[in-house]
Amino acid sequence: MNIEQIWKAYKNHLKAFLHANINNPADVDDLLQEILIKSYLNLKTIKDNTSINAWLFQIARRTIIDFYRQKGRDQKLGDDELWYRQEQPGVHTQLARCLTPFIQSLTAKDAELLTQIEINGLSQKTYAEQNQLKYSTLKSRVQKAREQLHKRFSDCCELSLDAQGNISDFTPKNTQCKKC
Structure with missing residues (x-):
């Protein structure tokens, strides 16, 4: 698979995952672009096409962690800014x-x-x-x-469905x- 096919298949799933973990839509778009770049640069490391989903979501999780680490260095986060303490409508x-x-x-x-x-x-x-x-x-x-x-x-x-429908x-x- 090439990056265009992968991105077409997984972009909406990754965006939904980011929305569930990041409360600012602008940050979600930035992180989605960062995930695209990381996946493009490291696509050659994938040996088995069946592990692409897990690989992409691992990149996404690490990107979210890096995002919050950087944000933590920049400022002290309050409870209202922490995604895991907020009730976001799914x-x-x-x-x-x-x-x-x-x-x-x-x-x-x-x-x-x-x-x-x-x-x-x-x-x-x-x-x-x-x-x-x-x-x-x-x-x-x-x-x-x-x-x-x-x-x-x-x-x-436009509805996006996961693997289970x-x-x-x-x-x-x-x-x-x-x-x-």
Whole structure:
């Protein structure tokens, strides 16, 4: 793999990792660039392509440590500046703000269905029994409603997924998306 392929595959994951550990977005961008330079300069040391992920995140961890060491030399850090003492809203917390407006933008039937199952935590079997629906029919409706909800998120934001398919980062596609 060359640096362009590696960077394309891992940039969003690294940026999400940095955001979780650094509270200043400008510092995150600087550190991301520093990680790119370090990985470019040391790419020849990689012997096994399957270890690229671990190698990049090791560079990221060391870069964060170096960042805080340098910052510590420059000034005494207060509790409000330490990333591990701050409650930062994660990707899921930020996207959760969009959930209710997006659900409400669905048809009334789909909105009620997802509200009961996804928000209120009602089991699909219980919902099917309460509404005299076949369980298999309800499962299909839930799947279709989830697809519509996913489309709402995809129309608004560019979602980055990790290796397990979980959302690791997002970028709004435009400033007109004010649902959340």
